[in-house]
Amino acid sequence: MIRSRISWDSGQWTTVPISVTETKEGQYLKVESREGSDYWEKTLYGFQRDSGHSLLTRWEKDTAMEVTFQLQSFTELYDQAGIMLMNAPGQWIKAGIEINDGIPQLAVVVTQGYSDWSLAPVPEWVGENVTIRASRMNDAVIIRARTEMHPWRTLRVAPFPINTASQAGPFICSPTRSGLHVTFTRWVMTDPDSDIHVDPSTED
Template sequence: MTDLKWLNPPENVTQDGDVLRVTTGDKTDFWRGTFYSIYRDNGHFLHQRVEGDFTAEVSVGGDYRVLYDQAGLMIRLSESHWIKAGIEHTDGKNYFSVVVTNNMSDWSLVEVPGATTDIRIRLTRHAEAIRVQYYNPLEETFVPVRLAYFPPTVAVDVGMMCCSPQRSGFEATFKGFRVGEAISRDLHG
């Protein structure tokens, strides 16, 4: 993790091997406009620059207690073009959440069977498409959640993201972050 850079570094970060613990700042988020009329680009994002197609994975956990507490992966081209995916606390539950932002943000949620902490997340870039998946330990397979458009470019930033739009002090844990070759383009087994 020594080659990674922060966008909006948090005040409190600890690392033990491949485990990273982050405590969020006050009212941090990544969001652009839609429904809430809020524009925020102050969430915490630890990333690296990656060229071409790739697959990024990380396991995320956290002390999800307050509305919109979130932790996961992010792919970012600019303030107005990014995707974040991970666990988000909404309506008293933890969901797998995906926000795709191409100038304006959209948001989708899916219930995750079983435990909703220490969930493995996978983002894969195939040219202009980003495939979003999470690992379901009950079925021992990655579950597809979204296939989203993302502007084709030579390189993007990819890494770990966490936010707490309603408070400060959300504690997120990331384990086993890695970026490697893109998995197969086959969508169906």
């Protein structure tokens, strides 16, 4: 099984956060977002936002990527973090945790010129470390999530062009406030899913 840790310095920020600090001898990455940072394309609200903070590296078509982060600091409306999958301007997917209605929600936004938005509440995940996984299969991406205490949940199967030089990595946004700090604890490249109905391994 392939499982390779990705170093934080191998990625490039789309928008530089207020602060980025490596902790535990470089094992963790603590990031502070800028107020108003967000990603969105037109749908419902009409506006376009491309000011979120994504740390991106090349993502090969025959691999999966996982990002893990601590959930303790999420308190305000739309606080969010997770994984960004980037094809091109206006063609991207973000998946992670987002605060809505006062509780953490598993949130996925798929954007092809226009954005959509899906939510699933997970109040029982408060205080845990969340892992978001994206795996490419044929012309699609399978997005899943878990914590140390809760098993994999399949969130979305979405179109994702197979022959593109895509990028992916951790992201953080705080559309409504300053002062959001998120600690990312893990960023790995690993084997792709073998099947939509087979859970990936949770071993490191």
